[in-house]
Amino acid sequence: NxxxxxxxxxxxxxxxxxxxxxxxxxxxxxxxxxxxxxxxxxxxxxxxxxxxxxxxxxxxxxxxxxxxxxxxxxxxxxxxxxxxxxxxxxxxxxxxxxxxxxxxxxxxxxxxxxxxxxxxxILGMPGLTAYMGLLDIGQPKAGDTVVVAAATGAVGSLVGQIAKLTGCKVIGIAGGTDKCLYACETLGFDACIDHYQDDFAQQLAASCEQGIDVYFENVGGKVFDAVMPLLNPAARVPVCGLISQYNATHLPEGPDRLSALMALLLIKRIKMQGFIVFDDYGHRYGEFFSAMQQWLAQGRLIYxxxxxxxxxxxxxxxxxxxxxxxxxxxxxxxxxx
Ligand code: NDP
The missing domain is CATH 3.90.180.10 (Medium-chain alcohol dehydrogenases, catalytic domain)
Structure with missing residues (x-):
């Protein structure tokens, strides 16, 4: 063994x-x-x-x-x-x-x-995470702009595709040209921005002319810094993961932006909510599984x-x-x- x-x-x-x-x-x-x-x-x-x-x-x-x-x-x-x-x-x-x-x-x-x-x-833990985090916390509506980080990964690729099925405009954020091409050409996202580019924040702002209604957070760090000023009033931010910080040994250098974030949440009435998938949504596995299996069988999701x-x-x-x-x-x- x-x-x-x-x-x-x-x-x-x-x-x-x-x-x-x-x-x-x-x-x-x-x-x-x-x-x-x-x-x-x-x-x-x-x-x-x-x-x-x-x-x-x-x-x-x-x-x-x-x-x-x-x-x-x-x-x-x-x-x-x-x-x-x-x-x-x-x-x-x-x-x-x-x-x-x-x-x-x-x-x-x-x-x-x-x-x-x-x-x-797709039919297990990451699928349930994408489905519940987006639909229950993100509450996307047709016409909303949804931004998702780690956009070609297990969770992010499904978040973006479910948002498209809901009628949203979807902007992915991913690392490198190949992943961004895949997000647009294969997954059908409207745009995908490479977070390694120096002008990443400007490119993201240019893709979100109408601001951001739902930001599905998988990454944190400099990606969230670029997203923050683009959030619309009443935006929803499901906080799913902060992978850019998992190997960090201390808080990042630089000015403390916590009070700026708090002010933004207040003024724009933004809802940010973390979740732990099985603790919060394990009881809804059946509902998720039948929806996801059906979309998959109909060829409406790429995995x-x-x-x-x-x-x-x-x-x-x-x-x-x-x-x-x-x-x-x-x-x-x-x-x-
Ligand atoms: P992925 O398949 O998306 O793989 C991880 C991806 O994260 C990498 O491919 C990379 O994508 C991106 N990444 C890694 N390091 C960095 C960095 N420093 N900056 C920016 N991006 C980075 O993983 P999962 O889909 O399984 O998980 C996605 C997120 O969801 C994670 O944060 C995870 O912890 C979280 N999660 C939370 C759950 C919950 O219950 N709350 C349940 C399941 C997952 P790229 O190359 O595009 O940058």
């Missing part, structure tokens, strides 16, 4: 030395348990938070423990009457080949599901995976995720179907 353990807590960006690759015996299920074999492992930005012991909404991974993560697994052996050998399930199985479960936290997938790994993206081969490559792929090296939803193929 190959495992990737947390070896030490990163200071700044994670490095390979923060992880430890080991091998142990395959665990044996007890009565009521199932033995799971991981086929796909999802790599997600929140894992950076779990490597740190700073206060957060979830417990950190302990040093020497396997890294946590959502997985699509096969049931290898079942001593639980609700599951049969060969079933596909979504499990919080972590960065390892094999794990045990009592079945209570497992989501069974249909054996007919064409792409089981989609349960880690791109960035698939990495082999558990050993999870470490460089995860380090790259925090630097924008992924293009699409990052998943690791850990073993054969």
């Amino acid at each position: 190959r495992q990737i353990l947390l070896a030490s807590r990163p200071v700044g960006a994670p490095t390979p030395s923060n992880f430890n690759f080991t091998e142990t015996v395959i665990p044996k299920p007890q009565q009521g348990e199932v033995l799971l074999r991981t086929v796909y492992l999802s790599l997600d930005p929140y894992m950076r938070g779990r490597m740190s012991d700073a206060e957060s909404y979830a417990e950190p991974v302990a040093i020497g423990e396997a890294m946590v993560g959502g997985c699509v697994c096969r049931v290898e052996q079942s001593l639980n009457s609700d599951f049969e050998q060969g079933d596909w399930v979504v499990a919080f199985a972590g960065w390892q080949d094999y794990s045990l479960s009592d079945g209570s936290q497992l989501i069974k997938l249909s054996p007919e599901m064409a792409n089981p790994s989609y349960a880690l993206g 791109k995976e960035d698939k990495v081969e082999g558990l050993a490559n999870a470490v460089p792929a995860f380090i790259g995720l925090l630097q924008g090296e992924n293009f699409g939803k990052l998943v690791v193929r850990v073993g054969p179907d």
Whole structure:
């Protein structure tokens, strides 16, 4: 049983030395348990938070423990009457080949599901995040201008496409020419601005002639600095993630702009709201799943995976995720179907 353990807590960006690759015996299920074999492992930005012991909404991974993560697994052996050998399930199985479960936290997938790994993206946690964050907090209306950061990623690509289906004008923000071209030509966004360009803030302002009604925040930092002056009265800002800050060791230099932000929220009656997807919206998974599955079946949504081969490559792929090296939803193929 190959495992990737947390070896030490990163200071700044994670490095390979923060992880430890080991091998142990395959665990044996007890009565009521199932033995799971991981086929796909999802790599997600929140894992950076779990490597740190700073206060957060979830417990950190302990040093020497396997890294946590959502997985699509096969049931290898079942001593639980609700599951049969060969079933596909979504499990919080972590960065390892094999794990045990009592079945209570497992989501069974249909054996007919064409792409089981989609349960880690468009039909899973990032999909639910995009759907609920945009529709419940962002409250987009036809004709609104919606801006989304990390626009070609797992969450952002779906936020922008759902906003288009709602009749909005959609401006993406992404890193590099290829990602921006993809957002416009393949995802159908009205424009996409490269945040690496020196005149990024001016380009964003020029694309948002009518201001911004909904800003879906995935990034923070200088991207939010450029968005802030463009927000319209009564704008909505779902605060989903702040990935540009996850490796930061201290607050950025420069003048304190907190009171400027507070004044803006007051004068323009802007609503900013954070959310933690499963805590706030886990109970609405069914509603999301049927809408998303229908759009997908109708060919109204495009979904791109960035698939990495082999558990050993999870470490460089995860380090790259925090630097924008992924293009699409990052998943690791850990073993054969
Ligand atoms: P993505 O697939 O979008 O991958 C992360 C992307 O973030 C990178 O590809 C890169 O895109 C961008 N990025 C990384 N570093 C920086 C930086 N320094 N400045 C600007 N952009 C950067 O990831 P997800 O879709 O899985 O997650 C997107 C966001 O949503 C994250 O902040 C995540 O934490 C958050 N999230 C929150 C949830 C919640 O419950 N609140 C649930 C799920 C996700 P590019 O190259 O285009 O810059």
